[in-house]
Amino acid sequence: MDTLETAVDRVLSGDHSAFQQIVDATSQRLVRLGARIVGNQADAEDVVQEAYVKAYKALTSGDFERRSSTNTWLYRIVVNGAIDARRSRTRRAEASDEQFDPGWDGAALAEARVALSELDEWLESLPTDQRAALVLQSMEGLNNTEIAQVMGVSEGAVEQRLVRARATLRHRREQS
Amino acid sequence: MTDHEDIDQRLSRLSRATEGLRASAGFSSRVMLAISAEAMPSFFQTTWLSARRLLPAAAIAAALAVGWAVQVDGTVDDELANSYAALELE
Numbered sequence: 315m316d317t318l319e320t321a322v323d324r325v326l327s328g329d330h331s332a333f334q335q336i337v338d339a340t341s342q343r344l345v346r347l348g349a350r351i352v353g354n355q356a357d358a359e360d361v362v363q364e365a366y367v368k369a370y371k372a373l374t375s376g377d378f379e380r381r382s383s384t385n386t387w388l389y390r391i392v393v394n395g396a397i398d399a400r401r402s403r404t405r406r407a408e409a410s411d412e413q414f415d416p417g418w419d420g421a422a423l424a425e426a427r428v429a430l431s432e433l434d435e436w437l438e439s440l441p442t443d444q445r446a447a448l449v450l451q452s453m454e455g456l457n458n459t460e461i462a463q464v465m466g467v468s469e470g471a472v473e474q475r476l477v478r479a480r481a482t483l484r485h486r487r488e489q490s
Numbered sequence: 491m492t493d494h495e496d497i498d499q500r501l502s503r504l505s506r507a508t509e510g511l512r513a514s515a516g517f518s519s520r521v522m523l524a525i526s527a528e529a530m531p532s533f534f535q536t537t538w539l540s541a542r543r544l545l546p547a548a549a550i551a552a553a554l555a556v557g558w559a560v561q562v563d564g565t566v567d568d569e570l571a572n573s574y575a576a577l578e579l580e
Contacts (some may be wrong), residue, residue: 330529333522333525334518334522336520337518337521337522340517341513341517342513345511345512345513345517346508346509346511346512347513350508350511351510355511355514359513359514359517362513362521363517363520363521363524365523366521366524367525367528368523370528370529371528374529392519393492393537424541425507425510426507426508426509426511427506429503429504429507430508430511431506432504432569433504433508434574436500436504439518448501451506451507452501452502453504459494480497483497484497487497
């Protein structure tokens, strides 16, 4: 059993301080995943922080049923939070008609900042669920079964989202 | 995107380029602070939980008080009846 599952066992058995190990083992990967979906690091950190609070509550209240691996479970919470954050951000931007300020902080490397900005702009036209599926497949390396588990949909729905996302990107490229 | 770069190549390049993204300094501490704040019960929750713990004892005390009041009431009635009877005899 790996460190993450051991830490989860400890939290489940009442050692709540072991949650720090879960955060330490997963935060970098989850913030990166959140940033790739939301499009900026500051919002991604908010999403991941909220995800950890939800995870902690689920673990300490007995709501965690362990139907999937801890990694998949955390991915699911973060992806759902990131999709919600992105949708509400889009609504806010439409309502105020203002350009979103990515709010960079010093933690992101210069190259990563530029790349994330390029990624955000490129995938901007995709519906958020298609964007999330594409990120999970092409950047996080998940297969369709894993993406279906993370997004809580069928593999067919995942396939459909990926096909549509690629078609949209291809269409945009042909137009430009 | 360059002229010859297709969708998968671009995704792959951007994936490599964003590998360097890291949580900002102190992120882990902020998360644990947020969790502590969530785990700390509010004043209402504390009061309600304490009150709930005392509920059985309060119910027993109330039942005993009612029993005692009924008993005392009966004793008082007897005493009053005796005193009226004594007055009438006088």
